[in-house]
Amino acid sequence: MDWTLENVDWSEIAEGTIDTLTMLGFSTLFTILIGLPLGIILFLTSRGQLLQNQVFYAIASFVVNILRSVPFIILMILLIPVTKVIVGTSLGVLGAIPPLVIGAAPFFARLVETSLREVDRGVIEAAQSMGASNWQIIWNVLLPESRPGLVAGITITTVALVSYTAMSGVIGGGGLGDLAIRYGYQRFQTDVMIVTVIILLVLVQILQSLGDRLVMRFSRK
């Protein structure tokens, strides 16, 4: 073991960190943009809800389950042609974002669906009795009432995305995971591996405590 950090090139670490944060930022953003509406649709079309539609729900639920059951590392490889179509390359930070989003959005959608289920049915009924339209119920009742659960869901998803970004190093995705694989694994430079792991660990801690704090702030129950 070599504890002198002699192999660590800090400028590369800095670059890797920025790449990881970029991937994380964009993939979280698009995961929310796709997963939130998907989760809302799953919830609304499920049994006993406003837009109950058993056929639609069964199909959507099936697709979500398939995407969730494929291990991310395999999903990533399977999606290479799709990624090329979407962003023009399957490499680097840009090439990593589509598989990250496609892998995480169904997961986040399920978390959204679960949080919306926690909203008191009576409150939805009360809003209906006041003449609220379905849109108004989504915006003014479902989303605000489930805000703590949604924020917790975003936190869990972002943390999951941190490990996904590291995995994307395998297919040349860039970032800290890429560094860890190229130097730490392939060249036996354990010190590089340890530094990247520590940075990822700190990142996860920061994200989780930030999320927890927001949840606390929004909780009114």
Added chain:
Amino acid sequence: MIQLQQLHKSYQVQGKTIPALLGIDLSIDKGEIYGIIGHSGAGKSTLIRCINLLERPTSGQVVVDGVDLTKLDDSKLQEKRRQIGMIFQHFNLLSSATVGENVAFPLKLANRSKAEIQKKVDELLKLVGLEAHRDKYPSQLSGGQKQRVGIARALANDPKVLLCDEATSALDPQTTNSILALLLDINRKLGLTIVLITHEMHVIRSICDRVGVIDGGKIVESGEVLDVFLKPQHPTTQEFVEQVADSSELREAVAHEKAAGNRTIARVTFLGEKTYQPILFQTMQETGTVFSILQGTISRMKDTPYGQLVVELEGDVRQNEKTIETLRQRGLEVEVI
């Protein structure tokens, strides 16, 4: 104000049809407080939810203020619902919004201006006595305060009708009374038509003008509260009356006295101002009948005083008959048990 005609509602549960309402006909006048009493499972919750179409009836008409709600499309129905306020057993407030925001909620849904909302919220919070709690969240309030928020919210769009779904069932007796007083107050101040469902006789007796008794998805008895409860016909009604009038104890007393000999036992009912006049005493004195009271209530139904005494007449048969005749002539109702 509200007419329900041949309302049927049934649910499909696992391929079976479960009937909930079996042909309800009901007419509720403008400005009255109409109570619907029934046991749980009798269909009362389904019935009140049919009035604003939270439950869509399987067949029949729901006419509110001249409009048949079952014939409206979604957006017309949403507009119409704004004229029908509703309060709930479990309050159903937005937990993520303050008291003020909860009351403002229906106004926001109706796209009112900020200034207008502000003014209306002030007014409503004052009406229900919660000015000091404007910025609190529902979790910081007591049950009674939460229901007051519910009432303020239900009144925000100046509805013509207020539906109360077991509004006091989750509250203690004292809070129940204060909420009932508030409902009666807004009924008088605003001329609001109120429909409430409950399983508590006390609620009906305190504020309702008319009552319908629901059992097995049908209205089995209805009319003025006084008539229905002083002379209950249907077994279910009789059960509810017993809630407030210890009838089981009376039955024991009557059985005991009857076993002792050939006695005349009568239920004498007073209504209105007669309640406070010494008619019973005077009549008994004139006919020289000795009597004892087995059970008695002197109370009020909403604003009408009434009394009901069960007396045992200890005179001979002819004397007793004359006494009963005289009491009837003087406007009391006498029923020999």
